[in-house]
Amino acid sequence: MSTIQHSRRDFLKQSALIGGGLFLGFDLFSAQKFKAVAADLAIDGNFDFNAYLAINTDGTATIFSPNPEVGQGVKTSFPMTVAEELDFDWTKVKVVQAPLDTDKYERQVAGGSRSTPHSWQRLRQAGATARRMLLDAAAQRWGVDVSECSTENGVVKHPDGRRLGYGELAADAAKLTPPKDVPLKDRKDFKIIGGFVRGVDNPAILTGKPLFGLDFYREGMLTAVIQRPPAFGQKLKSFDATAAKAMPGIVDVVSFKNKVAVVGKSTWEVMQARKAVKMEWEKEAELESSSDHDRLFTQLMAGNTAEVKRKDGDPDAAFAAAAKIVEAEFECPFLSHAPMEPMNFFADVQPGKVELVGPVQVPQSARDQVAKLLDIPVEQITLELTRIGGGFGRRLRPDFVLEAAELSSLVKAPVKVIWSREDDMTGGIYRPAVRYRFRAALDKAGNLTGYQLRGVGINAGNPTRENNFPSGAVPNVLVEAVEHKSPITTGPWRAPITNFLAGAEQSFLDEVAEAAGKDPVTMRLELFKKAKETPVGEKLDYEPERFIKVIELAAEKSGWFKKRKKGVHLGFSVYYSHLSYVAQVAEIVMTKRKPVLRKVYCSVDCGILVNQSGALNQVVGSIVDGLGHAMYGQLTFKDGVTEQNNFHTYRLIRMNEIPEVEVYFVDNGIDPTGLGEPALPPLSGAVANALYKATGKRFRKQPFTADNGAILERLL
Amino acid sequence: MATFTLQINNREYTAEVAPDTPLLWVLRDHLGLVGTKYGCGIAVCGSCTVHLNGEATRSCVLPVSAIGSAKITTIEGLSEKGDHPLQQAWHEVDVPQCGYCQAGQLMTAAALLARNSKPSDREIEEAMTGNLCRCGTYHRIRDAVKLASGQ
Numbered sequence: 029m030s031t032i033q034h035s036r037r038d039f040l041k042q043s044a045l046i047g048g049g050l051f052l053g054f055d056l057f058s059a060q061k062f063k064a065v066a067a068d069l070a071i072d073g074n075f076d077f078n079a080y081l082a083i084n085t086d087g088t089a090t091i092f093s094p095n096p097e098v099g100q101g102v103k104t105s106f107p108m109t110v111a112e113e114l115d116f117d118w119t120k121v122k123v124v125q126a127p128l129d130t131d132k133y134e135r136q137v138a139g140g141s142r143s144t145p146h147s148w149q150r151l152r153q154a155g156a157t158a159r160r161m162l163l164d165a166a167a168q169r170w171g172v173d174v175s176e177c178s179t180e181n182g183v184v185k186h187p188d189g190r191r192l193g194y195g196e197l198a199a200d201a202a203k204l205t206p207p208k209d210v211p212l213k214d215r216k217d218f219k220i221i222g223g224f225v226r227g228v229d230n231p232a233i234l235t236g237k238p239l240f241g242l243d244f245y246r247e248g249m250l251t252a253v254i255q256r257p258p259a260f261g262q263k264l265k266s267f268d269a270t271a272a273k274a275m276p277g278i279v280d281v282v283s284f285k286n287k288v289a290v291v292g293k294s295t296w297e298v299m300q301a302r303k304a305v306k307m308e309w310e311k312e313a314e315l316e317s318s319s320d321h322d323r324l325f326t327q328l329m330a331g332n333t334a335e336v337k338r339k340d341g342d343p344d345a346a347f348a349a350a351a352k353i354v355e356a357e358f359e360c361p362f363l364s365h366a367p368m369e370p371m372n373f374f375a376d377v378q379p380g381k382v383e384l385v386g387p388v389q390v391p392q393s394a395r396d397q398v399a400k401l402l403d404i405p406v407e408q409i410t411l412e413l414t415r416i417g418g419g420f421g422r423r424l425r426p427d428f429v430l431e432a433a434e435l436s437s438l439v440k441a442p443v444k445v446i447w448s449r450e451d452d453m454t455g456g457i458y459r460p461a462v463r464y465r466f467r468a469a470l471d472k473a474g475n476l477t478g479y480q481l482r483g484v485g486i487n488a489g490n491p492t493r494e495n496n497f498p499s500g501a502v503p504n505v506l507v508e509a510v511e512h513k514s515p516i517t518t519g520p521w522r523a524p525i526t527n528f529l530a531g532a533e534q535s536f537l538d539e540v541a542e543a544a545g546k547d548p549v550t551m552r553l554e555l556f557k558k559a560k561e562t563p564v565g566e567k568l569d570y571e572p573e574r575f576i577k578v579i580e581l582a583a584e585k586s587g588w589f590k591k592r593k594k595g596v597h598l599g600f601s602v603y604y605s606h607l608s609y610v611a612q613v614a615e616i617v618m619t620k621r622k623p624v625l626r627k628v629y630c631s632v633d634c635g636i637l638v639n640q641s642g643a644l645n646q647v648v649g650s651i652v653d654g655l656g657h658a659m660y661g662q663l664t665f666k667d668g669v670t671e672q673n674n675f676h677t678y679r680l681i682r683m684n685e686i687p688e689v690e691v692y693f694v695d696n697g698i699d700p701t702g703l704g705e706p707a708l709p710p711l712s713g714a715v716a717n718a719l720y721k722a723t724g725k726r727f728r729k730q731p732f733t734a735d736n737g738a739i740l741e742r743l744l
Numbered sequence: 745m746a747t748f749t750l751q752i753n754n755r756e757y758t759a760e761v762a763p764d765t766p767l768l769w770v771l772r773d774h775l776g777l778v779g780t781k782y783g784c785g786i787a788v789c790g791s792c793t794v795h796l797n798g799e800a801t802r803s804c805v806l807p808v809s810a811i812g813s814a815k816i817t818t819i820e821g822l823s824e825k826g827d828h829p830l831q832q833a834w835h836e837v838d839v840p841q842c843g844y845c846q847a848g849q850l851m852t853a854a855a856l857l858a859r860n861s862k863p864s865d866r867e868i869e870e871a872m873t874g875n876l877c878r879c880g881t882y883h884r885i886r887d888a889v890k891l892a893s894g895q
Contacts, residue, residue: 099842099879226838233843234834235826236779236819240844243778251773276745276762295782296762296769368783368791368844368878417781417844418878449784641838645881649841652880675788675876683882684869 081110081154083162087182087195089116092126095147096138096389097229098419100704101642104228105144106151108639112220113155113213115179116194123228128391128411138389138416139424139520141606141702144638148699156210164207165200166192215636215697224641229415239415241372241386242446249374249442250279252291252435253298255305256455259668261313261515264288272304281305282438289435295446313515315668318361321486324512325359325463328484334508338494340565341504346478350469354543358466358532360730361662362486362670363459364678365521369417370452375432376442377402382409382433383442387416387423394426398433420653421520425457450673458663459521460488462528466536469504474544476555478504483529485511487518491525496604497575498537500568501555515668522653523705526605528730531658534601534713535728538720548600548717549583570604574633577694578602581631582611585692597623599718603710607701609633609694612651614687614714616722623722625655625715627688630707635698646703648689654711656681662731748808752777753821763809768792770808771818779819779847783876790875793848794818800855819847822854830854833892841879849875853889862893 082090091110097103107123128136135146159179166184167174169192178185182194232239257263267288269281277297281290288305292298314320328334347353373386375398382402388394391411399406416423432445447455462485469478479502483491494507521527541548553576560572579602583589586598595618602611613629628651637643660679664671672678716727750757752775759774766785771777771794780803783791787802794803795817822828830853840846849872856863856871863871868889877885 099840101841224838226835227840227843229843230835230838230840231826233840233846234819234831234850235822236777236847238778240781242782245776245778294761294765294769294773296765296773300762300764366878368781368789368842368876370782416842418842420878449786449789645838645841645879645884648883649880652882653878656880674786675784676786680876680878681880682873682876683886684873686880686882689883 081114081158083158083194083198083201085195085198087193088120088122089114089182089194090122090124092124094126094129094133094136095143096136096387096391096413096416097125098138098387098389098416098423100138100143100646100702101227101639102138102143103415104225105638105642106147107228108220108225109148109151110155112218113152114159115181117181118220118225120182125413125415127413128395130392136391138419139421141608141704141706144700144702145607152212153210156212157206160207160210161201161204162194162197164204165197169197169200222637222640225639226641240369240417241374241414242369242417244374244385244414244444246374246376246442249444250291250293250439251295251298252289252443252445253295253302253448253451254287254289254431254435254445255302255307256287256451257309258454259309259315260456260517260665261311261315261668262309263312265308265310267308268306271306272301275301275304277301279441280439282435284434284438287431289431289445291435291439291441291443299448316514316516317666317668318664321461321665324486325484328510328512329357329463329465329482331510334482334510336506337490337492337509338499338505338507338565340499340502343478343480343504343506346504347467347469347480349471350478351472352470352543354468354470354536354540356466356536356539356726356728357463358528358535358728359463360459360461360528360532361664362461362516362518363521363657363661364453364663364672365420365422365457365459366453366675366678366680367416367418367420367422370449371422371428371447372445373429373432374442374444375429375436377433377436380408384409384411384429384433385414386429386432387414387419388426388429389416389419389421389423390426394429397426397430401430401434402437420522421524422457425519427457449675453663453673453678454670456517457519458516459527460491460518461486462488462491462525464491464529464532466533468536468540468543470540470544474546476502476540476544478502480506481533482508482510485509486514487511487516488525491529493526493529493569495567495569497559497570498533498555499565500563500570500572501559503564505564516665523605523709526603526709527654527657528712530603530605530709531601531712531716532728534603534710535716535726538599538713538717539726549579549588552579552600552602570609574609574694575602575604577696578609578611578631578633581692581694582613582629585631585690586613586615586629588613597718597721599714599716599721601710601713601717603706603713605709606705608703608706610707610710612710612714614711614718616718618722623719625687625718627690628711628714629690629692631692631694632703632707633694633696634703634706635696635700637693638700643693643703644691647691647707650705650707651689651711652681652686654708655687655715656685658712658715658730659685659733660731662734746809748811750808750811750816751813752816753818759808761808764807767794767803767806767808767811767816771803777818777820781844781847783845783848788874788876789845789848790852791845791848793851793875795851795855798855798858800852817851819851822850828854829892830857830888833888837884837888837891839881839884839888841881845875845877849877849885853885853892856889857893862895863889
């Protein structure tokens with residue numbers, strides 16, 4: 029198996045030479061629009077061909093992967109899914125990253141953990157349809173009924189011993205009309221899906237081949253760095269680039285949209301020249317500091333501007349009648365996404381033709397916004413996707429694509445815009461800072477009779493998930509949201525909102541269980557039983573039964589209900605997000621009077637596992653990610669400027685800080701859901717709850733090292 | 745501007761650049777060796793790790809003028825056919841998620857194994873802790889180093 033990253037035309041030409049010029053083409057995403065295509069027509073551009081699953085006459089198959097590959101593994105798992113239904117030898121599959129093509133594909137997006145649930149049936153249907161056509165072609169050639177034929181690993185077989193490889197049948201199959209509604213494989217017959225399949229780009233990644241956006245070079249291309257306002261709330265007043273323009277390798281210094289771009293022949297030269305541009309900035313909005321945010325949180329939490337997101341029953345009455353009320357506030361800071369590959373994009377804007385190349389999670393939105401910016405039709409724009417060196421949501425905002433396009437149109441040359449790490453960390457679009465206040469009403473028997481959540485966020489939109497648990501399990505619920513609009517830009521960060529809400533909620537429920545005198549796991553199971561049997565309210569996002577299963581599995585594997593050695597402390601957390609269910613148990617062992625996070629047990633219900641390797645990698649990586657940011661992550665502000673600007677002040681988790689992780693998947697045969705995000709949200713709750721048991725202190729503010737840092741320099 | 749002759753991956757390269765240009769950008773912008781990655785520019789993330797006379801070195805802060813006749817190895821030259829035991833182990837364990845940091849991880853691990861063929865878990869952690877992986881593939885990196893060292 030190999031990967032190719034050329035233009036589609038190059039690819040088709042190359043394959044045609046190898047394969048003798050015939051393809052079977054299928055639209056991967058509209059099961060009823062399959063077409064058979066001849067390669068020579070496609071290459072000449074006379075044929076409006078669809079997204080390809082190509083059976084090459086050399087016995088290989090080529091499968092286009094339409095979605096951006098950001099590390100979530102779709103470039104491997106999507107083709108696996110097609111190859112499974114095709115009944116093909118995985119080692120003979122070539123995977124090609126498709127460019128943006130809104131005629132051929134739906135939802136070329138890497139976000140929301142939705143790639144897999146969106147595409148699962150479509151991919152299978154494409155593979156199954158191709159297999160059926162190859163079977164038909166073989167039956168016709170042999171003059172037998174198709175029901176007598178079967179397939180195995182890319183070969184059509186007849187009981188009398190006759191065999192034909194798919195490659196030998198490709199030409200005939202291409203002449204058939206694709207059938208509709210071809211039945212799919214039974215799950216028990218899966219050979220590729222559910223296996224441990226290694227990343228298709230591994231060979232290129234591990235030998236340093238150009239794969240990423242930053243690796244894209246073109247003859248005559250210029251490189252640019254851009255100075256954006258150093259503080260949120262500032263705008264450009266004036267700049268003097270005389271000295272910078274005289275520096276070696278500098279081609280131009282131009283300004284647009286309150287930014288100053290230094291354009292030149294190489295990265296180092298433009299980075300150096302930027303320092304020589306004299307720039308003056310002036311205030312256009314409040315220059316906010318973290319101390320302002322503290323004050324705002326307190327004001328808005330106490331104020332009366334909250335918007336009601338959900339109300340069940342009579343929360344006021346429930347709290348008035350409560351035997352006991354539990355109340356606590358939780359807070360998280362802004363975070364940088366900090367993918368290892370900084371933002372970058374290539375643009376070549378010419379009259380009537382715009383070429384965009386690079387790493388972006390939303391290619392269609394990027395293209396459409398560039399069309400609007402340049403006032404040209406979208407048809408004039410091509411966008412080629414490179415592999416993406418991490419996104420975590422940052423590349424759901426294509427601001428850097430627009431910068432490249434605008435700059436290329438200004439300097440009338442192909443340009444690659446590069447953000448330095450400092451640009452990336454100080455330039456905005458952060459995980460918003462949020463404060464929550466939770467309140468719980470308990471009756472005399474310790475039943476949860478009322479639940480209130482007020483979330484106050486800074487550019488966080490709605491910082492609650494009002495239809496998620498515990499809504500549905502509590503008779504009286506009030507969920508409210510307040511937003512402060514700030515000049516500090518924010519956006520989705522891996523598991524938006526729930527990346528902190530989950531841990532806060534699960535930590536609060538631990539406090540509620542303690543006040544109710546109940547075991548935290550037993551209390552949750554009781555609540556889900558209620559939500560299952562007598563759900564409260566109209567709309568609920570989750571299925572209680574699936575929650576119950578992951579809770580029971582994590583409790584069993586971690587030995588939650590068993591007796592433990594002295595000094596071993598467990599913390600529990602469970603959350604539903606992005607269609608998957610994840611329970612986690614953190615195991616902390618007191619060592620030399622310090623808490624050490626020894627292990628995380630994790631149970632996951634994401635339905636059918638497509639790729640065991642990819643799934644495990646996502647779950648373990650999310651746990652590491654969730655732990656690192658809960659422990660260390662924070663961006664703080666002074667007069668509109670971040671106080672952290674690179675990895676020496678913005679601390680990420682490192683190898684010596686990881687716990688053991690054990691992962692268990694629920695096997696239920698349900699259609700798969702995504703795993704790019706769901707294992708992150710609950711983690712901080714499990715750790716905070718175990719820390720409480722170990723130290724007697726509640727960790728309600730992230731990063732944990734800043735809150736109660738004295739006892740928590742690190743967790744290992 | 746000055747002309748520098750560099751010994752990289754057992755080949756001689758010439759680059760005409762300012763003397764303060766970090767090796768990272770010479771490799772990437774001038775010599776077409778883009779396997780070495782830019783991550784932070786201040787030697788704290790490890791994405792840009794290369795070997796300088798066999799020692800793991802941060803190329804983002806190494807001025808080209810300081811290299812002299814030292815032998816440089818980049819990810820492209822770690823093995824001729826991409827089959828260094830670490831490259832094989834990285835594939836076997838299926839380490840990468842996004843993959844961006846992995847060249848630097850491999851170069852750091854290769855320098856470790858060159859001086860310590862059977863590192864303990866603690867020694868692996870000590871050597872690899874300077875390399876960030878934002879995707880959190882640390883468990884698999886550790887497993888792959890152990891696999892490559894026959895443990």
